[in-house]
Amino acid sequence: RVAVLEACLGLAGMLASVGGGQWRRAQGYVNPFWLVLAASLAAALYAAFCLQESVKQRKPAKLLTLRHYQAVYRLYTAPEQLSSRRKLALYSLAFFLLVTVHFGTKDLFVLYELGSPLCWTSDLIGYGSAASYLAYLSSLGGLRMLQLCLEDTWVAEIGLVSNIAGLVVISLATTTALMFTGYGILFLSMAATPVIRAKLSKLVGEAEQGALFASVACVEGLCSLVAAGVFNSLYPSSLHFMRGFPFLFGAIILLIPAAILGWLEIWDSDLQYRHFSDASPSPAD
Template sequence: MNESDTEAILPGDLLGAEPTDDRGPEASDQKEAETEVPSRGASFPVSVEPVLFLSMFSIALQAPLATQYLWDRVSEDLGYNGSRGSECGNGSVPPDPLQKEVQTLTAHWNLYLSLGGFSVGLLVVPLLGSWSDLAGRRPVLVISSLGMALQAGVYLLVMYLRLPVGCFVVGRLLSGLSGDFNAILAACFAYVADVSDRRSRTFRVAVLEACIGISGMLASVIGGQWRRAQGYINPFWLVLATNLASALYAFLFVRESVPPDPRAKLLTARHHKAVWHLFRTGGGSREGGGGLQRGKLWLYTLCFFLVVAVHFGSRDLFVLYELSSPLCWGPALIGWGSAALHLAYLTSLLGLKIMQLCMEDSWVALVGLASNISGLVVFSVAYTTQLMFTGYGLCFLSMAATPVLRSKLSKLVGPSEQGALFASVACVESLCFLVGSGLFNSLYPATLHFMKGFPFLVASFILFIPAGIIGTLECLDQRINHRDSPGS
């Protein structure tokens, strides 16, 4: 393996690994000759970007509105008439026990929804991701978009017919069975890796990251204003429409990037066996020894798990934290807060590009973790709107750590193992949703009696673990490189 084979592979490389075929190179060459697919490095000004934009728009529009709807329905069921407004900004007023019960039940329903969707996705996403290496990326995009549309349809039925809020779980299960947003995200990055070369791939991945940030900001601002003006039902019709538009666009306009194999099977143990083999052997890259290689793979995966679990787990609490006293935000402010949260995707991307000019990737990740930790500490004591937005501002580099960790993982395995790594990272990311949501949605109601922002403080302490691991591994690598360098 030459030097170019072991160079850094960015998020697009990780999530979109080269398709592999167990039948050998001759069968692979024959299949490529029979099926015309886009060539690597071909020019596609727009390909899967609209799919990711529309899907992220629907997620960012739906999530805060669903939490607010749960709050209103739980308040109605308990006879809570919104007296939280009298407590806002007045620390002398004792907490309303009924409001505390509303917060607890709403947090629990958020937990049930997360458990329902992501526990199913934990099994489905790796299967769909590995299957797409043989069957093509487009079927995954269409199936997952339709599943998300089906979830929006279930939510609309609950709102129109005033069904029990427990029916929301049915929608989450249906979406999870189709792969949910994780499968769309993985398939989009995989598609970009298929049609781009190494020189253009960084820009294409940056465009996808920008789609996530921009669509999230737009949906957050629109959702808050629209909810205040017209309620919940009309915004959820837009959620349904965007998911259907995403599926239609993928079916009609996305050119397949992988030669489809009609014999490719989805339900097979081959996908999970490849993941197990990868983590048991430590990958086939020559970067480091076998034992050291395997140790790094596990440690960087642990870092990725902790960072993403904290991100998604704490994100579940923001709307609930802002709805209740002493902040008592309305839909408009909640929308602006969610927009500020999504802005970190863009600012982190810009900061990552600038910082890479003067420091190693590991130190870039540490700067991103420091930004995240400082923001979470401020959130834990944010009892005013000004402090809350200060926390959002401090998190402007909070998303810089995850692309570095993905790149680190991709360099630890060989080119033929990127597909297995892609499946494992998708599985870990689904598990992050499950564990993060479960931990923080359980911790929030349990700690309301002594410190409302305690879960954010716990999240900041957890991030010190990956910071320590990344810093230690970077120091060890520098020491090894210095020892092996000529003249040392």
């Protein structure tokens, strides 16, 4: 379900990119921004007056209270199930690094495409943005197919490999064909994010799901802040020796969440094997 939600985001972004590129070329930037404002207001009104709570509160909830912050704090520091809390912290770190790279590199695509030697026009930039959003849909299909024969963690690892390889190709792109090749290699790049979200959700109880979603939203906000500060300052600093260095830097950073996910999966498999060995009766019995 998380992957389907992200695929909807990708479909909307792809349609907006293709239509927006042509619209900006014909009428400039003002009218598209009016549409963005109208769509945002419509979404806010729909969320405020039409959507209902999925979990009903047994008692009226207070708006100004520290209880919600305490719930998020207890989520990571509660003494019970210490191994689950450690895995929660490691998965959160992997999610933070992955989303930071995603936000940081996505913000630079347009600048990279506008500059020499690519020098793309607005319609090409729209097609390129649509190609990047296409990864949401292809990742959903790839996730569903790969889950038939692989564990979720290894599907996420394949998604990270796709992300790393695509960023490396984009960092070296000097032609339009090579740039779109990089976008094509990113076709499974969004498969890791829903897997990590699902892993996080399985580590907490039903009563802690709200606190988990709140902490994930905070992590995403922090990712946006860190990505803007790091990648937007790294791009002008690296222009004199390699224009695509921020993408290469992002690919290197993604090796860390790949290592975290692989280590946690191997650790869990080892624990399950030990538990199975201890539970199995010996031949003497």
